[in-house]
Amino acid sequence: MTRMDGKRLDASTFQIDPGIRRGRYSDEYFRNAAEILTGLAAEGYRFAGTCPALEAAGVDPAGLHTGDVEVEMQYFTKRQPASIAAGIDQAIAILRECSGFFDGQDRFHNTFNRLEVEAVHDGDGLAPWAPAMKVRGRYRDFAILETPMLGVMARGTRIATNTYEALSAAGGKPVFLFGARFDIPQTQPADGYAYKVGLERFNADTERHLPPMVTTAAQGQWWGGAGGGTTSHSLILCFLRDTTEAMLQFARLLPTGIRRIALVDTNNDCVGDSTRCALAFFRKWHDLKQAGREDEAARYVLHGVRCDTAAELTDMSVEPTDDVTQERGVCPRLVRNVRRALDCLADQADLPAGARGRARRYFRDVKIAVSGGFNPQRIAAFEAEEVPADMYGLGSFLIAGPNNDFTADVVRVKAAGTWHEMPKVGRKPMPNPDLVPVS
Numbered sequence: 468m469t470r471m472d473g474k475r476l477d478a479s480t481f482q483i484d485p486g487i488r489r490g491r492y493s494d495e496y497f498r499n500a501a502e503i504l505t506g507l508a509a510e511g512y513r514f515a516g517t518c519p520a521l522e523a524a525g526v527d528p529a530g531l532h533t534g535d536v537e538v539e540m541q542y543f544t545k546r547q548p549a550s551i552a553a554g555i556d557q558a559i560a561i562l563r564e565c566s567g568f569f570d571g572q573d574r575f576h577n578t579f580n581r582l583e584v585e586a587v588h589d590g591d592g593l594a595p596w597a598p599a600m601k602v603r604g605r606y607r608d609f610a611i612l613e614t615p616m617l618g619v620m621a622r623g624t625r626i627a628t629n630t631y632e633a634l635s636a637a638g639g640k641p642v643f644l645f646g647a648r649f650d651i652p653q654t655q656p657a658d659g660y661a662y663k664v665g666l667e668r669f670n671a672d673t674e675r676h677l678p679p680m681v682t683t684a685a686q687g688q689w690w691g692g693a694g695g696g697t698t699s700h701s702l703i704l705c706f707l708r709d710t711t712e713a714m715l716q717f718a719r720l721l722p723t724g725i726r727r728i729a730l731v732d733t734n735n736d737c738v739g740d741s742t743r744c745a746l747a748f749f750r751k752w753h754d755l756k757q758a759g760r761e762d763e764a765a766r767y768v769l770h771g772v773r774c775d776t777a778a779e780l781t782d783m784s785v786e787p788t789d790d791v792t793q794e795r796g797v798c799p800r801l802v803r804n805v806r807r808a809l810d811c812l813a814d815q816a817d818l819p820a821g822a823r824g825r826a827r828r829y830f831r832d833v834k835i836a837v838s839g840g841f842n843p844q845r846i847a848a849f850e851a852e853e854v855p856a857d858m859y860g861l862g863s864f865l866i867a868g869p870n871n872d873f874t875a876d877v878v879r880v881k882a883a884g885t886w887h888e889m890p891k892v893g894r895k896p897m898p899n900p901d902l903v904p905v906s
Contacts, residue, residue: 475589478563483560483565487611487615489569493611493615497614500606500607504610512532512533512534513529513531513532514528516528520888537604538603540602541598541878541897542558542620543596543598543873543875544595544620544872545872545874546869549594549595550592550593550628551590551624552591552593552624553624554619554624554661555587555599555623557657558616562579562584562616563579565612566604566608567608568608581608583603583904584601584905585905586600587903590667590671597901600616601902606877623660626646626658626661627662629864630642630666631668633865634665635669638850639677640859641857642677642859643859644658644679644682644862645862646658647685649862650866656685656689658686658865659679659688659690660690662681663681680695681694682696697725697729698728700730708734710733711744711747714747719766726771728773729773731772731773731805732773732774732775732777738782738783738808740772741772741808742809744772745809746816749830751764753822753825755767769833771834771835771858772805772836774802774837775797776796777796778795778839780795784805785798785800796840797838797840802849802856810831813826834857835858837849837856842868
């Protein structure tokens with residue numbers, strides 16, 4: 468896959484915790500490795516073991532200053548059939564800010580400029596085993612950074628890839644990120660950015676222009692995005708379960724830039740609350756249009772309704788069958804019922820003379836958003852059945868769906884001024900033409 472704009476986020480974006488320099492976020496065995504190598508370097512230790520591979524290449528391993536050994540490491544994921552890289556810029560920032568050592572006076576010496584770093588861009592495709600990054604340099608300068616670097620690449624790539632797969636299943640319909648509630652707040656900026664990376668990759672590959680749709684300001688922090696959303700069940704309950712009244716006050720008080728999408732499952736009556744809300748909005752909209760009050764009328768454009776019926780409930784509009792799995796939660800029949808009710812509403816409602824044609828267009832423009840336990844498989848099933856859902860909301864799947872665990876391997880060492888392959892058995896240096904130098 469080709470890169471998008473070829474730009475990287477500046478290291479200052481990430482507010483790297485200085486504790487990373489001290490190994491506070493590192494697995495202890497990496498701290499142990501760095502401490503051993505630092506001690507050997509101070510002693511002037513030279514390799515005292517045997518290395519048949521170097522000897523066969525005509526290199527005497529006894530000349531190697533092990534404490535200052537230079538290595539080539541590659542960082543990769545094995546997810547099939549491919550991944551969308553994200554978290555790469557954050558991993559580079561960790562390297563940039565935290566590579567180095569503390570001296571005897573506890574002063575940190577940054578050695579990033581001594582490293583050779585190559586990396587793909589966020590948004591690039593990753594084949595299984597293909598390196599997302601390669602680093603060459605003195606190992607003890609970046610040994611303790613492996614844990615946090617792998618972590619940010621694994622999480623970012625997982626969310627970007629899951630987003631891409633969900634969009635692919637939806638056939639280009641909007642997918643919005645409902646992930647904030649499924650993890651600690653500190654993850655939101657990285658998660659929102661990774662979601663946007665996956666969406667931009669999908670847009671580039673399919674020549675679409677879907678906008679990113681996140682729900683918190685923090686999720687848009689790294690790219691200047693804003694949180695979006697409509698209403699909650701809790702607000703509707705503050706209006707004593709009167710969904711229509713809650714949405715009318717929402718429309719009256721909030722700016723028109725916030726889309727009016729009614730949450731219609733609070734009473735387990737998606738059809739009833741959708742049609743009641745749509746009719747009340749249309750009447751307000753129509754009266755204001757007739758009065759020439761265009762700005763006020765814009766407040767009462769109902770963009771959509773959202774069905775979020777719990778998986779253990781059957782909406783009252785869904786006829787029971789012998790298979791309860793086909794009637795519970797946001798099932799295809801529920802969405803079809805809502806669409807049919809909205810499309811027929813203009814012909815069944817008591818409307819002013821001459822308003823019926825306008826009403827038909829108004830009600831048929833109302834979108835249906837669905838949420839609650841969706842993943843690519845469930846979305847694909849909806850699309851295959853031509854269920855009239857217009858938007859999908861995904862939460863836990865995007866955050867915690869199939870993993871993109873990353874691994875790092877030393878694959879070469881430098882001895883006698885020459886690089887020699889030195890991977891563990893079963894691994895080898897892998898190419899990736901998308902790697903580009905990081906300055």
